[in-house]
Amino acid sequence: MAGKRKVRPAVYGLMAEFDNPSDAVAAARRVHEEGYRRVDAFSPYPVEELSEAIHAHTTKMPLIVLIGGILGGMGGFLLQFYIATIYYPINVGGKPLYSWPAFIPVTFECTVLGAALFAVFGMLALNGLPEPYHPVFNAPNFALASRDRFFVLVESADPKFDRERTAEFLRTLGPREVTDVEH
């Protein structure tokens, strides 16, 4: 086993720290233009331009939510259909067993429920959360990523990554600081 272990790079990546969103967005764009692909950015609130800059803006979420809604709605309707006509048929005033208009409210609620559950848990799953430990938390000042600082990260797994040259390049983008991110 020990022989098969991959050699891990010495650092997880390099982190450039910015104190305003405009500089961070500009830097993230430059990093992408430079050819880096294993890139991430961190901000205290959603910055659309930042996600666009690292080309992570389009997501599969709408499709997942649609699937959740369809499954929920179909499940809800079929459940009622099965119970009312096959499993437990009750004759109410001679009305038809398959009285579909009466099933619409519950079908609607199940659609919403399915969509909402898929939305929230799908988002968490794709984001890989919960994930209590992550190397980026080792970056100095990273606690401020949830207050007023903006960060751009280049991972060491990126083929273009070179500890010296990448750090040099990041320094040209006008950050407050460029630091190593330990594992």
Add this chain to the structure above:
Amino acid sequence: MSERYDYEQEDVGIHTTPVVIEPGHTFGTVTDKISSIVLRKRTPVAWWIGLALSFMLANMMFGTVVYLVLTGIGIWGNNQPVGWAFDIINFVWWIGIGHAGTLISAILLLLRQTWRTSINRFAEAMTLFAVACAGLFPLLHTGRPWLAYWLFPYPNTMGIQPQFRSPLMWDVFAVSTYATVSALFWYTGLIPDLATLRDRARSRFGQIVYGMASLGWRGSARHWARYEVVYLLLAGISTPLVLSVHTIVSFDFAIGIIPGWHTPIFPPYFVAGAIYAGFAMVLTLVIPLRKFYGLEDFITERHLRNSAKVMLATGLLVAYGYMCEAFVAWYSANTYEQFMMMNRFVGPYAFFYWLLIFCNVVAPQVIWIRRVRHSNIWLFVVAMFVNLGMWLERFIIIPVSLHRDFLPSSWGMYRPTIFDFTMFFGTIGFFFFLMFLFLRFLPVISIFEMRTMVPEAQIKEEEA
């Protein structure tokens, strides 16, 4: 904190648009101001007093529930012919209050009303706690709350299943979906703010608890991209949900054939009433809150005025509903419908009907006056009238319709017992108890959304 704005003076000019966040704030100050309410060491004495009082009231509810479970629902005043009374009044009242929270967080988000940002977290908490209080009533009204799971379809040895043609079943699904989706929406909104608290907490305990609750959120741009989409989609699906919930609540009545219940105006009129009651409750809670916690910079006069205007508008819709009920009763030429209306006007409960009209239709009209709209005390008083009025509305609809229906030989009078009141006021205590805990342990304003309101959040394009 040292600066206090003179709002009245600021607002004299015609061209000044009241702001949603006072000038001079940065990402840092917004974060510090809101998170300090949670993270400061010393708990204000007034908070302890409020918590103790509400906890005492909540215990009145717990006591009533224990007595009710041991004895049976005969301790309440409802009995033939009035089988539904305080339990359903309070259920509808609480659910209605909850609806403003969803309206503020979802519908106003879709309509890009940025002023919602500083009150949405708070309003969502209000929704959640109101739904918790609401849910207790039908649960206990079943008489055997420990068998409430029978309401859900599940494979069982009894070989029976629920009746899906009944609006009461629809209600079970509507309210449980509403509670679930509200909780998900609220928690999703909280995740980034919990991460802020994790990063700013000084005690080890706080770091661990907020750290676990934030699920390791790190503000990655990839995560935010998905988060934004999901937040918007949740708002999109919550919007029809909130309308459907009160529509279905109104079906509980409208599908029945009792005069005073069997009317197609109910769904829109219930939804308008719910939003009306909810905004009244928002004002009731927010006016003291912003004063006490010094949040005037974030919850500005504009929020109060806009809430008052929404309240006035929905109040007029509700007034139209009352008019419509009376008109249709007369125009239907149906003896029972006409009698039902006359019974409201001059019957044994007429005092409450006219009190309802005063609270819900007459009193809120003072909001038209500019001076009233700009006075927090006046707004608070009007909101209290609406809170009472909306409760009375459900009282008029439910027991007053039931006590005299088709057959005079089965008429009767309804009188609540002391336990109806201990239960009702107990849930108010329970609501405030949860509210006080929320104020102390979670950020009362959405911090990450407030950061987007700060001027520096504007991205300056260099090349473009």
